[in-house]
Amino acid sequence: MQIVNTIQALRALVKAAKMAGKTVGFVPTMGNLHFGHIRLVQTAKSQCDVVVTSIFVNPTQFGANEDFGSYPRTLEADCTLLADGHCDIVFAPSALEMYANGTGQSTVVTVAGLSEQLCGEHRAGHFAGVATVVSKLFNIVQPDSAFFGEKDFQQLAVIRRFTEELAFPITIVGVPTERAADGLALSSRNGYLTAEERAQAPAIYQILSQLRQAVLNGQREYTMLCDATVLHLQKLGFDPDYVAIMRSHDLQPATTTDQQLVILVAAKLGKTRLIDNITVNLAI
Ligand code: PAF
Numbered sequence: 551m552q553i554v555n556t557i558q559a560l561r562a563l564v565k566a567a568k569m570a571g572k573t574v575g576f577v578p579t580m581g582n583l584h585f586g587h588i589r590l591v592q593t594a595k596s597q598c599d600v601v602v603t604s605i606f607v608n609p610t611q612f613g614a615n616e617d618f619g620s621y622p623r624t625l626e627a628d629c630t631l632l633a634d635g636h637c638d639i640v641f642a643p644s645a646l647e648m649y650a651n652g653t654g655q656s657t658v659v660t661v662a663g664l665s666e667q668l669c670g671e672h673r674a675g676h677f678a679g680v681a682t683v684v685s686k687l688f689n690i691v692q693p694d695s696a697f698f699g700e701k702d703f704q705q706l707a708v709i710r711r712f713t714e715e716l717a718f719p720i721t722i723v724g725v726p727t728e729r730a731a732d733g734l735a736l737s738s739r740n741g742y743l744t745a746e747e748r749a750q751a752p753a754i755y756q757i758l759s760q761l762r763q764a765v766l767n768g769q770r771e772y773t774m775l776c777d778a779t780v781l782h783l784q785k786l787g788f789d790p791d792y793v794a795i796m797r798s799h800d801l802q803p804a805t806t807t808d809q810q811l812v813i814l815v816a817a818k819l820g821k822t823r824l825i826d827n828i829t830v831n832l833a834i
Contacts, residue, residue: 551629551633551640554639555641555642555647557690560639560641560792561690563683564600567599569746571601572600573597573599573694573695574599574601574602574692575594575598575694575696576602577594577601577637577696577802578696578715579603579605579606579625579628580605580607580608580738581605581628581642581738582621582738583624583627583738584740585587585778586682586735587734588634589637589728590699591603591632591637593723593725595636600638602691603637603639604641604642604692606643606648607674609653609678609679610649610653610675610679611677616694621738622738623652624738626720632795645689649813655728657682658678658682659682659707659749660681661681661711663711663722664707668814669791671792671820677705677708680709684709685691685716685718688713690774692712695720696709696720696721696722698725699724701735701736701825703801703814704722707800707801727827730752734748734752734754735825735826739822740822743820747820750786751786753816755826755828756790757782757783757815758827765813770806772795772804774802776793776794789818789819790816790817793814794813795811796812797811797812809831810833811831813828813829814826814827815827
C-alpha cells in the first residue's frame with residue numbers, strides 16, 4: 551500500500567493505474583476508521599482493480615461548536631487497518647494541500663433544498679462543506695466509482711445529486727450500514743460515548759425497527775408516529791434533533807401512497823450526536 555500526501559503524487563499513481571488499464575475505486579473518509587470503512591474498501595476492491603482511500607478531516611463541514619478540534623486523528627492505526635483491508639493507495643493531504651486558498655475559498659458546491667433539511671437544519675453549512683470537499687476529491691482522484699456508507703443517508707443523497715447534476719463520470723455506490731451485535735450503527739463518533747451511554751445507544755436502532763414494523767403493519771399517520779417517537783427518545787434520555795419518514799429516492803416527506811421509504815433519526819446522547827436510518831419497502 552502506498553501513502554501519499556500531495557495531489558501531484560496521487561495523480562501520478564492514479565494515472566499509472568489507468569494507463570495499465572485498471573479501474574479505480576475511491577473511498578473518501580475522515581479517518582478514525584472502523585469496520586464500516588473497511589467494508590467500503592472491501593466493496594470497492596470487489597468492483598475495481600485499484601482502491602484509493604482518502605483520509606482528511608475536512609474543516610469546512612464542521613460547525614463552529616462542533617468537534618473539529620477533538621475529532622480523533624489516528625493515521626497510523628488507520629493505515630494498518632487499510633493495509634489489512636487490501637487498500638492500494640492512501641491519500642492523506644494536509645489542509646493547505648486541499649485548501650490552497652484557505653478554507654474560505656470562493657468556490658463552494660451547494661445542493662439547495664436537500665442540504666437544508668434534516669441534519670442540514672441542525673448543522674448549517676455542513677453539506678456544502680461535504681459537497682465541496684467530495685467534488686474536489688473527485689477531481690483529484692478521478693475514480694470510476696466512489697463508495698459511501700448508507701448510515702449517512704442524507705450525505706449519500708447529496709453526493710448522488712451533485713454527481714448527477716455536475717456530470718461527474720463517477721458511479722456512486724451506497725454500502726449498507728455495519729452494525730455492532732446490539733444493533734448500534736458503527737460510527738467514528740461512537741468512541742465519544744461513555745460506558746453508560748454506549749449501553750443506551752442501541753435503543754435508536756430498536757426504535758427504528760419498531761417504527762418500520764408499525765409502517766409495514768399499515769400505520770400511515772407518519773407525523774404522529776414521528777412526534778410520538780421524539781417523546782419516547784426524550785424519555786429514554788436522548789435529545790432528538792429529528793425523527794422523519796421520507797421518500798427514499800428524493801428525501802421528501804413521505805405521503806400515504808409512497809412505497810419506498812426511509813425512516814431517519816438524529817439524536818444527541820450526552821455530547822455525542824448519533825444518526826441512523828432504516829428503509830421500508832411497501833411494494834412487497
Ligand atoms: O462521511 C465522511 O466521512 C465525510 O463526510 C466525507 C464523505 C469523507 C467528506 O469529508
